[in-house]
Amino acid sequence: MEMVKGVKKSECLELEELRKEECKGKSVKVRGAVHTIRDMGTVAFVILRRRDGLIQCVYEKGVSDFEIKDIKEAASVEVTGIVSGAEKAPHGIEIRLRQIRILSEPAAPMPLPVAKWKMNTSLEAKLNYRPVSLRNIRERARFRIQEGLVRGFRDFLYGQGFTEIHTPKIGAKSAEGGANLFRLDYFHRPAVLQQSPQFYKQMMTGVFDRVFETAPVFRAEKHNTKRHLNEYTSLDFEMGYIDGFEDIMAMETGYLQYTMKLLEREYGDQLQILGVELPKTDQIPAVRFDEIKRLVSEEYGRAIRSPYDLEPEEEVLISRYAKEKWDADFVFVTHYPSRKRPFYAMDDPEDSKYTLSFDLLFRGMEITTGGQRIHDYHSLLKKMEQRGMTEEGMEQYLSAFKYGMPPHGGLGIGLERLTMKLTGDDNVRETTLFPRDMSRLEP
Amino acid sequence: MEMVKGVKKSECLELEELRKEECKGKSVKVRGAVHTIRDMGTVAFVILRRRDGLIQCVYEKGVSDFEIKDIKEAASVEVTGIVSGAEKAPHGIEIRLRQIRILSEPAAPMPLPVAKWKMNTSLEAKLNYRPVSLRNIRERARFRIQEGLVRGFRDFLYGQGFTEIHTPKIGAKSAEGGANLFRLDYFHRPAVLQQSPQFYKQMMTGVFDRVFETAPVFRAEKHNTKRHLNEYTSLDFEMGYIDGFEDIMAMETGYLQYTMKLLEREYGDQLQILGVELPKTDQIPAVRFDEIKRLVSEEYGRAIRSPYDLEPEEEVLISRYAKEKWDADFVFVTHYPSRKRPFYAMDDPEDSKYTLSFDLLFRGMEITTGGQRIHDYHSLLKKMEQRGMTEEGMEQYLSAFKYGMPPHGGLGIGLERLTMKLTGDDNVRETTLFPRDMSRLEP
Numbered sequence: 026m027e028m029v030k031g032v033k034k035s036e037c038l039e040l041e042e043l044r045k046e047e048c049k050g051k052s053v054k055v056r057g058a059v060h061t062i063r064d065m066g067t068v069a070f071v072i073l074r075r076r077d078g079l080i081q082c083v084y085e086k087g088v089s090d091f092e093i094k095d096i097k098e099a100a101s102v103e104v105t106g107i108v109s110g111a112e113k114a115p116h117g118i119e120i121r122l123r124q125i126r127i128l129s130e131p132a133a134p135m136p137l138p139v140a141k142w143k144m145n146t147s148l149e150a151k152l153n154y155r156p157v158s159l160r161n162i163r164e165r166a167r168f169r170i171q172e173g174l175v176r177g178f179r180d181f182l183y184g185q186g187f188t189e190i191h192t193p194k195i196g197a198k199s200a201e202g203g204a205n206l207f208r209l210d211y212f213h214r215p216a217v218l219q220q221s222p223q224f225y226k227q228m229m230t231g232v233f234d235r236v237f238e239t240a241p242v243f244r245a246e247k248h249n250t251k252r253h254l255n256e257y258t259s260l261d262f263e264m265g266y267i268d269g270f271e272d273i274m275a276m277e278t279g280y281l282q283y284t285m286k287l288l289e290r291e292y293g294d295q296l297q298i299l300g301v302e303l304p305k306t307d308q309i310p311a312v313r314f315d316e317i318k319r320l321v322s323e324e325y326g327r328a329i330r331s332p333y334d335l336e337p338e339e340e341v342l343i344s345r346y347a348k349e350k351w352d353a354d355f356v357f358v359t360h361y362p363s364r365k366r367p368f369y370a371m372d373d374p375e376d377s378k379y380t381l382s383f384d385l386l387f388r389g390m391e392i393t394t395g396g397q398r399i400h401d402y403h404s405l406l407k408k409m410e411q412r413g414m415t416e417e418g419m420e421q422y423l424s425a426f427k428y429g430m431p432p433h434g435g436l437g438i439g440l441e442r443l444t445m446k447l448t449g450d451d452n453v454r455e456t457t458l459f460p461r462d463m464s465r466l467e468p
Numbered sequence: 469m470e471m472v473k474g475v476k477k478s479e480c481l482e483l484e485e486l487r488k489e490e491c492k493g494k495s496v497k498v499r500g501a502v503h504t505i506r507d508m509g510t511v512a513f514v515i516l517r518r519r520d521g522l523i524q525c526v527y528e529k530g531v532s533d534f535e536i537k538d539i540k541e542a543a544s545v546e547v548t549g550i551v552s553g554a555e556k557a558p559h560g561i562e563i564r565l566r567q568i569r570i571l572s573e574p575a576a577p578m579p580l581p582v583a584k585w586k587m588n589t590s591l592e593a594k595l596n597y598r599p600v601s602l603r604n605i606r607e608r609a610r611f612r613i614q615e616g617l618v619r620g621f622r623d624f625l626y627g628q629g630f631t632e633i634h635t636p637k638i639g640a641k642s643a644e645g646g647a648n649l650f651r652l653d654y655f656h657r658p659a660v661l662q663q664s665p666q667f668y669k670q671m672m673t674g675v676f677d678r679v680f681e682t683a684p685v686f687r688a689e690k691h692n693t694k695r696h697l698n699e700y701t702s703l704d705f706e707m708g709y710i711d712g713f714e715d716i717m718a719m720e721t722g723y724l725q726y727t728m729k730l731l732e733r734e735y736g737d738q739l740q741i742l743g744v745e746l747p748k749t750d751q752i753p754a755v756r757f758d759e760i761k762r763l764v765s766e767e768y769g770r771a772i773r774s775p776y777d778l779e780p781e782e783e784v785l786i787s788r789y790a791k792e793k794w795d796a797d798f799v800f801v802t803h804y805p806s807r808k809r810p811f812y813a814m815d816d817p818e819d820s821k822y823t824l825s826f827d828l829l830f831r832g833m834e835i836t837t838g839g840q841r842i843h844d845y846h847s848l849l850k851k852m853e854q855r856g857m858t859e860e861g862m863e864q865y866l867s868a869f870k871y872g873m874p875p876h877g878g879l880g881i882g883l884e885r886l887t888m889k890l891t892g893d894d895n896v897r898e899t900t901l902f903p904r905d906m907s908r909l910e911p
Contacts, residue, residue: 026759028751029714029800032628032722037709039629056709058674058874076629076677099872101709101843128709131872132845156671156868165675172632179622185475186482186519189615191701191883193902194637194684195650195661197909207638209652209661211698212688212906218638218652218661225902228599228911231501232608234519240683241637245655255654258634266480266499266544266571271472279475308471316469357472400544402575421911425599429542429574431501440634459636459668463655466640468671468864 037103040077044116048108055080055120056103056128058160059096061140069093071122072140073104078294079162081114082106082122089122098140101129137161148452155459155468162298167456169295170288171444175239177284178260178438185276187262188233192225194218194241198418207245207255218243221437222261227369227398228425230265230433237262239440249463251452252337252390254441256461263435270371270381270397273434274311274357277385277393281306281355299448304354304387310347311357311383321346333362341389359383361396368408371397371434381434388446395436402426480546483520487559491551498523498563499546499571501603502539504583512536514565515558515583516547517603521737524557525549525565532565541583544572580604591895598902598911605741610899612738613731614887618682620727621703621881628719630705631676635668637661637684641861650688661686664880665704670812670841671868673708673876680705682883692906694895695780695833697884699904706878713814713824713840716877717754717800720828720836724749724798742891747797747830753790754800754826764789776805784832802826804839811851814840814877824877831889838879845869 037054057073057080069084071093082104084093089106096102103126111119137146137154139161144151151158159165179189195209195216207218222238229236242259264276285303288296296303312320314335321342322329330336335343335358347356360379363372370380382396399405405426409416416423444456454460459468480497500516500523512527514536525547527536532549539545546569554562580589582603587594594601602608622632638652638659650661665681672679685702707719728746731739739746755763757778764785765772773779778786778801790799803822806815813823825839842848848869852859859866887899897903902911 026753026755026794029717029721029754030751031725032718056874058872076631097872101872101874128875129843129873132870135871154867156674156864157871159672159675168633168676169631171634175632175634176622176626179619183619188519188612189618190611190901191614191618191684193699193904195686195699195904195909207652207654209650211650211909212690214909216909229602229901231599232602233611241634243638247655256636256638274472275475278472282474308473310469311472312469351469400572421599424597427575428578428600429501429540429544430572431499431544432571458633458672461636461638466638466654466657466659 040075040080040116043080043108043118043120049110049118051108052105052123053108053120054103054105056101059098059100059102060160062093062096062098064093071096071104073102074160074162079115081111081119083119084122090124096125096127097130099131099135100127102127139164148454152454152460152465153468159458166295166298167444167448167450168458170292170299170301170448171440171456173288173292173295174284174443174447175258175260175440177287178239178280179237180287181280181283182235182237182262185235185279187235187237187264188229190222190226190229190233190236190238191240192219192222192238194243205245207243220244221259223367223369223437224422226261226263226435227430227433228422230263230435231425231428231430234266234431235262235264242437247463251454252442254453254457254460254462257453257457258440260438260440260443261435263433265431265433267397267432267434270359270383270395270434271311273395273397273436274309274359274383274385277395277436277438278306278309281309301448304447305352306355308353309355309357309385310351310353311359313360314358314362314379315360317343317346317356317358333365335384335391337390340386340391344386344389347386354388356386357383358386366396368412368414369398369405371399372408385436385438387443390442390446392442392446393436393438395434397432397434400426400430400432402430483518483523483559486523486551486561486563492553492561494551495548495566496551496563497546497548499544502541502543502545503603505536505539505541507536514539514547516545517605522558522605524554524562526562527565533567534565539568539570540573542574542578543570545570582607591897595897595903595908596911602901609738609741610887610891610893611901613735613742613744613891614883614899616731616735616738617727617886617890618701618703618883620730621682621723622680623730624723624726625678625680625705628678628722630678630680630707631672633665633669633672633676633679633681634683635662635665635672635681637686648687648689650686663687664702666810666812666880667865669704669706669878670873670876671865673706673878674868674871674873677709677874678705678707685880690906694897695885697896697900697903697905700885700896700900701883703881703883703886704878706876708874708876710840710875710877713802713826713838713877714754716838716840716879717752717802717826717828720838720879720881721749721752724752744891747890748795749798751796752798752800752828753794753796754802756803757801757805757822758803760786760789760799760801776808778827778834780833783829783834787829787832790829797831799829800826801829809839811855811857812841812848814842815851828879828881830886833885833889835885835889836879836881838877840875840877843869843873843875845873
């Protein structure tokens with residue numbers, strides 16, 4: 026029997042430690058992957074790739090106790106050497122190599138030029154070789170930034186009194202009706218994969234007042250576009266005791282403000298790698314659906330073709346308008362037509378053709394749908410009846426309302442889309458670790 | 469167009485604000501659900517339920533500007549009244565009611581006695597009425613504690629240089645082979661739900677060195693026990709550049725140490741509601757599989773029936789032994805027999821009948837399986853061949869190894885089981901918001 030006492034300090038150093046002034050001239054041990062080797066005869070540069078960045082190591086024939094030919098690119102190694110300042114090296118330091126210990130070796134040369142600054146590889150090839158292509162510094166930086174976006178969501182909401190929940194992804198019935206559902210056999214019973222935690226998060230406002238979830242959702246949509254995925258990560262929250270859907274927009278704005286600061290503070294190196302400029306979030310314009318449609322149509326001379334919905338082109342123009350007129354990267358579009366919103370959306374009491382709901386557009390694309398929901402049991406039943414819906418399979422959801430629910434509303438944010446617009450990518454697959462689309466089920 | 473500027477301070481107060489000394493004697497507004505009403509004629513106690521706790525409000529006939537009969541249990545309300553100290557009330561304060569505004573009303577009386585301290589309701593009934601039964605203070609406390617467990621996991625690992633990842637739940641093939649998989653039709657192609665993010669997190673150690681994921685996993689196991697679910701939340705991490713599987717146990721111990729402190733600091737009220745005593749985590753004994761089997765067999769006079777695995781009863785006895793001999797609530801059982809571990813587990817070079825792996829038992833139940841994995845491409849191929857496995861469908865996984873992977877290992881923690889053993893529950897469904905088992909697909 027031995028006692029495990031927790032994490033011990035490793036004798037191998039992190040980049041942050043190596044950069045300290047007192048480290049200079051010292052002998053250190055560092056582990057990492059051999060990202061690339063530039064062999065110039067008696068001297069060679071061995072660049073190590075670590076989670077915290079690249080480290081330049083210098084091989085010197087006669088000084089280093091090994092032969093450079095024994096080191097392969099993509100090997101995992103532990104190097105021992107002397108730290109010294111080096112202005113042109115990443116992070117201003119380099120390690121003059123003494124010893125090297127091979128921890129693991131590849132069995133084949135790399136199929137993609139991952140050590141290049143820009144790989145110039147097609148999206149298709151990058152996705153086919155995902156475990157390899159992500160070893161490129163720029164490719165992986167997107168996902169470090171994505172981490173910041175989801176981390177900020179949780180941290181901000183914890184601070185606002187939200188409780189994190191985990192709701193089931195397999196269910197008997199889904200929130201938004203029968204279309205676009207993946208179906209499976211659940212011990213000889215028909216089941217579906219949830220396309221949203223909508224019903225669950227609503228029910229839980231009656232328990233925890235404010236809840237959130239960050240989890241996968243599944244949509245069997247037969248779309249094959251640059252903005253659709255069949256499985257994605259949804260950042261969902263739902264809050265009770267609201268005065269109106271404006272509270273939801275305020276909370277989302279608060280999230281974005283909090284998270285841009287978090288990114289600046291903790292993910293600055295990753296933002297720099299991708300040249301990302303953070304959007305302004307101090308104030309976000311909110312404009313009515315009808316009004317912005319008209320404004321954009323007038324401003325850019327584009328006829329309104331679809332009065333009840335926004336076409337992708339219109340989203341681009343609305344964002345352009347918001348940038349030109351209000352210097353805004355984000356814009357809330359409010360009061361969506363009722364016929365395009367699900368049954369649980371609350372209609373505007375002043376005009377029931379519209380709902381107390383909104384979308385958030387970011388640089389030309391919808392990244393959020395949200396709004397106030399119906400909380401009154403009888404109103405909910407009435408709306409379902411108007412839509413010709415039956416209560417079958419909805420008993421549990423409806424029972425939450427029967428036994429009392431606070432006024433509430435919420436939203437869902439598509440994590441991959443938010444990342445995509447932030448990093449300036451033009452295809453949502455770029456910011457999805459392992460995308461699932463109509464033709465892609467692997468890796 | 470209006471500008472949304474972020475979260476505004478509400479004029480309705482939180483419990484924390486109400487408890488401040490300077491609030492006493494002041495008129496305040498508070499929102500919440502009517503948890504229960506105790507009507508004593510000219511005086512009535514109206515207990516509000518909020519996310520942050522219960523608040524006692526006092527109705528006084530003639531002083532309060534409304535009739536107590538107009539207030540229903542389970543209504544959502546906004547009350548206005550004067551804060552005063554009240555030793556016997558929850559949190560030492562009460563609100564003497566002046567006005568009340570009904571925000572939302574129930575349509576039927578509560579089907580369960582949620583306002584009681586202990587509901588004395590069967591698990592089956594509680595699960596059938598989940599959105600209602602969770603309104604009980606003790607029922608919901610479990611999930612606040614569960615939040616702390618997953619929050620601590622992420623926060624601790626962020627601090628240890630891990631990157632959070634989101635891996636797909638729909639796949640062409642799964643990590644652990646063909647059994648126990650839910651199958652679905654994915655645009656006319658056969659697909660499965662992932663029973664673990666195993667392959668993905670391993671591949672990502674080649675990119676981010678250290679990764680974690682907190683997400684649902686799906687197991688079509690035909691078990692109907694108190695400890696099995698068909699969908700649960702798995703806390704997974706995987707770390708590269710390890711010296712051995714001991715590093716994984718050290719990291720898990722670090723997580724538990726960090727999280728018990730977090731629970732103590734931020735979830736004290738919830739621990740108190742359930743009377744939870746936090747386990748000691750300063751040191752966790754680790755003992756070999758063979759050795760602990762023998763020790764337990766000798767100590768408690770129980771024959772070893774299954775030499776390659778631990779029976780549930782044996783897990784209970786091992787925990788008992790650890791408590792009696794080492795005063796430990798947790799115990800690592802190391803060096804599991806190779807034949808009971810998946811192909812990717814690394815065999816002990818000193819005796820290949822055993823693996824460099826472990827389980828963590830907590831108060832009589834396995835809550836974690838982890839260990840070092842094979843990182844060498846040729847060794848992995850050899851192990852697969854020994855097991856009669858084909859490379860078909862494994863190409864992407866294997867390619868990560870072909871192009872070099874660091875020595876690595878990791879683990880998966882069942883969140884609901886960890887919560888269950890911490891809260892002292894005897895059925896994992898108690899600590900699952902909406903459990904999925906062989907007979908339960910709703911709510």
